Amino acid sequence: MAGTKSIDPAALEMLEVAQAAGLDTAFDRAERVKPCPIGSEGACCKICFMGPCRLVGKVTEGVCGATLATVAARNFARMVAGGASAHSDHGRDLAFTLIAVAKGEGQGYQIRDVAKLYAVAEYMGIPTTGRTKEEIALDVGTKALEQFGQQRGEIIYTKRATAKRQQRWRELGLMPRGVDREVVETLHRTHEGVDLDPENILDQAMRTALADGWGGSMLATDLSDILFGTPTPLQTKANLGVLKDDEVNIIIHGHEPTLSEMIVVATQDPELIEYAKSKGAKGINLAGICCTSNEILMRHGIPPAGNFLHQELAVMTGAVEAMVVDVQCIMQALASLAQNFHTELITTSPKAKIPGAIHMEFDEHRALDSAKAIVRRAIDNYPNRGKTHIPGFTNDVVAGFSHEYLRYMQGGYYRGSFRPLNDAIIAGRIRGLAGVVGCNNARVPQDEGIINTIRELIRNDVLVVVTGCAAHASGKHGYLSPEMMMNAGPGLREVCEAIGIPPVLHLGSCVDNSRILTVLTQVATEGGVGQDIDEIPAVGICPEYMCEKAIAIGTYAVASGIYTLFGVESPVAASEEVTRLISEGWEKKVGGKLEFYPDWNDIVRKSLEHIDKKRAALGLVEYDPTRYGQSGDLPLAAFFALPPEERNLYSRKAYVQG
Amino acid sequence: MSRYIATRALRGANLIVNEFDALLQKALQELGPDKEIKFTNTAYYLPTILGYTGIEVSNIGGLKPVLEHCRTLLHGLPSNKTWLPYLGETLDAGVATLLAEEGIMGIRFAYGLEPQKMPGLELTGSSAPGPGYLNGPIDDIQLRSWGIQLVDGRMPGFAALIGCAKTNQAAVEIVRQLQQRNILIFLSGNVNGRSVIHQLMEEGVEMGYDTYIVPFGLDTISTVYPMGFATRSALTFGGMKGGQAREILLYNKYRVFAFALALGEVDDLKYATAAGAITYGFPVLADTVIPEIRPTGITQYEHVISMPWDDIEGETDAEKAARFVQRAIEVRGVKIKITEVPIPVPYGSAFEGERVRKEDMRIEFGGKYSRAFEYLRMVDLDEVEDHKIELIGPDFSDVPVGGAMDLGIVVEVAGRKMQEDFEPVLERQIHYFINGASGIQHIGQRDIAWIRINKAAVDKGFNLKHFGEILYARLHSDFGAIVDKVQVKIITDPDVHAEWLAKARVAYDYRNKRLSEMTDESVEEFYSCTLCQSFAPDHVCVISPERLGLCGAYNWLDCKASHQINPTGPNQPIAKGRAIDEWRGVFENVNAFVQQASHGSVQSVTMYSIMETPMTSCGCFECIMMILPLCNGFMIVSREDPSMTPAGMTFSTLAGMAGGGLQTPGVMGHGKYFIVSRKFIRADGGLKRIVWMSSFLKETMAEELKEAAIRAGDPDLIDKIADERVATTEEEVLAYLEQVGHPALAMEPLM
């Protein structure tokens, strides 16, 4: 039954199309390929070749004697290392790009946000006075690069955390030294016969994750902002309906903004637009999938066609001339699926090739040329288009909330701060904060966990921020439009109306989870809701996690003090000890804990309980949904509906109840 | 913001900046870029612009960068569907509105169109050019003279009333409610051509500085004057500099308790101006139906509140006004204690400045035709019956209207912590206490007191015993810590009057003697005064018997009493300790105290010198003294003197150098009676060093100065001191000194 596969009407429509055409999708494969019951719970050890050992039933240790806890912990740590590598390698490439731009070798790129460059230079202790932006950028790029290869000391951005948190990390030996060093050390320590103490392994997992969150990811975010601009809110639409029947559709899919930024430029090139028209198209339409989509959505308003599980569905519309991919979350199935359509799957990264796809290697030194060649190829493909089927579903989206803009929107240029947000939490208008992040997972109905969680949270006056595929899901279902405040609780609605925001804020791609860390740190230092992140009434939620990156994010969130809840199933369910270590164990150490609840109802319940617990601990007023909600335009709708001469200015009673 | 408000405010902001642009282009054409722009007697250029941007606008051409800055602050309107966030944008646009409004006012000044004309209006105390004019911007002199009251909380803040109240009665009642709480009242704006200014005028409410009511102008653009006042209070008392926008705004949010009351319909410009006011942390209350903004953050409590007048509970406008003002005060978060004084007329400091004209007068006591005195003494606890108010002699019902009669007010207080030294401190308060009643005027003190009661007050039932009620209520509420029991005798019987007057005179003489004997050497403790730290965080006054506070309001005895009343308050005893330099007035413990209380910014204070580590100033000084190197002496300019001084600066400009808790050798703020103290800049040569002095001081302190000159050994000294009538440049001063043979020229060089 299609209903169990997704709650997105566009997806359901396309799945029917797929069924009719006899095409295979991840939704179908998830039914055919059952997850390995031993591996999925973390009980399989294939680290050496005496195994793989399956620690199930009466088998409680492997050939070497490794316990179930050690095995599960090692598996977990390696997931973190994998995820951290993905984010950090992404950050590293941006540092290279910045250096190339600083040297004048980055064709088409520029230092777009000089203000941010100065801000980052200040964090890094790089002098700015009397220097050109190129000189500063070169130093910033070089310093950023050093963070990856640094062997000793502390990753420079960790000093952006509260003093209390930094102290805690130092005391616990969790302070990351260098990104690469932590990843390598994790891989070493989880090699056969090295670190065999589950708790010690998991501590290293946290340190590696911190190197990601406060290192690779945060650098990736900041360097992207310098090169491509710090996002500010903009309006667009989301879902497969953004594809156009009469234009050349190009979908960019993957994670890095470097290529996609140039493709955005190329699609606006008048010459190429003319060229497209010469092929019978009305223009060139760009859309995105996954986090590369988030990057260009946040900065240019390029509409997202969907999240992870939409990648195959987009191809099946038959309206996509080219799907351009870089790295991460790209299904191999795309290559064979594209064979059924005119769609060309173009890989661009030397790190990521797919058999059956066209490879057009992207070189940041000739970025614009590469991008134009790709767009031209897509245009050339337009005449080959066959029958199309574009589902007519879209929703309005407001996206682009960088942490800098969050500060600005709460007071403008002269009075910007986080005081209004803190005040709202203290007063109980906003019950707490939640970050809903992460992937789609074909094993659970697409978007169901994400959307239900978000719906319930905002109804309970919890302000939600989203990133990654969860952000796409929110957008597709209308949660990123400011009108959605009508479905929020009364207090949250009031705040949304005061500022003009949706109750769910789009903070960016998955590396932009680092923005959440920055925001929470500011909330803590602003005062009134705790001195450190773990005291703030806030939770992190990843309802439909799918990849190692999600585990890395979850782990650095916990190590930064956030109670983090995952959906689907626990990858360490087999070991009670590890399950305990990453929840209660970590809570004692760093204040946050990691828990897994397959049912979104549990996630919502636990989240609200946690938020209320933290509110009580801070001595804040008990949350009361009936206390607020009287202000704003909304109560006066009847008044404004009247012609001016019929309004009685001096009495509100006639128009408003109560 | 709500989206409705944001839309209107953004539209208003865009349009007013366009108007500013058009007016500026016109003025550039007609008047030229070099045409001077100057607000009434201020050193802060166009203050709001100065505060936000640091731009010092002194001519029309100087407004061009301001316009450019306005443009960068503006934004488009939010769309009707899928709108983008608007709060930050609207607040920025609000700032642009204020800058544009002030620019427009500047240009109007250049055209001679400000202050606006208002036929028939007469203000008691104002910066207006004369009768028939509205006030226009408040000048620096007035700002500073209100300074101490703003600082010590007697004047909690200001309310800007914009527009027109629903009825005249409502307008009067709102104003009365504010006056009773000593809140300054600023008026501007109109609805359908009628302003709250018209309403108060029609109802015969006295307006002007003296009654705390300042009518600025008939349009909303004039609302920028209160914002300029707010900005200047941060610059003057907070020691901030132009361009330190965030500090200035936060200072206002946390220390200046101001709010806006939008009366009547609210148009685009009113919304836009309100957005600007919100950046200062000032909330807005409307008496009509408008969208509310209750989430907090930019302001301390709610941002915008709507209290439609007809919905307010209460039968009469008076009851509604009380609720309306009460809510405003709650929203601003001001804690105001009002003393209930059971008399039939309104009561509050705002009525202190009210005058009773001869033709309105029912009766007077003292003055030319009769004698009034007041005497407060301490007696034993068992000799006082608390709240006993006696009238000894006839009341004034037999005295013809406009007549006079003798009066004596004898207050007897008792309390375990009461001291004889506090008698004059409390007695001096009688002036303020009695003056607080509406319709009563009190001038002078001791046996030169002069009290008038107007007809309206008598019609409302005011009688002589009510003086007793006032004194009883206020002494208990203000001095409850030292006063346990109060009884009052109101004396009109001629014999009893004569008897008590004689007793009082003995006491006055005794006190004079005691005061003149009281020297810095005769006491062990000085007192600190950090009252102004709420405004100037690093400033500390050290008050000794021979050096009173620079505001003139606190002498050593006042501080001593104040310390008794509130032992943890701003007046703390400082045991002098070892003298490091007795002659110059440097004391070990004083230095230690000042270091700590100034948060390390002042290391040492020399009590009797201006040239070495002089005492710092907050901003409420009565006088500023400054070195005139050419003349080998100092000049003293008083707050009341708006003219140019030989230092090349007016009082207002000098004040910028002297205030804010900064220690600048050669420049010092001080109280005017310090001039006649024996310790007056003793280390630098004393009174003989004074080469120039505002004539105002010479005239108001003639007696005291003469005495001091004799003490200094040069009875003609005062006449040898130049003033603004003979010299306004240093060269002219020097010429005068040489002509009259001023002793300073023969003294050892200052530098």
Add this chain to the structure above:
Amino acid sequence: MEKVTFHLPTLWADHHVLAVRELLQQINGVQDIKASAMDQRVEIQYDPSVVTAEVLASQLAQAGYDPTRVPELPTYPKRIDDASDWFRFQERITVTDMRDLEMSGDFRKY
């Protein structure tokens, strides 16, 4: 006695109200004026034997209060545009401004 109402988009603030009233009061036959900047409307009661609605309208229009004249608002570059103020003007602050806490007096608490 007749009544006429004009919708005047350029009557958007109370200094325009003063101007419009002054203008109308000088016209013979005008008996009562209700000008509202909030609704951008003016309602005039006049004596039709002395003055006509057309005259009133033309007098208003001459003074810049023309019912057909809608004040123009400038257009702004979108935020994503490099020319927008966001890129020219705004700072990128990612830490709490400690002045906020110091000024609030709450500083000691935290």
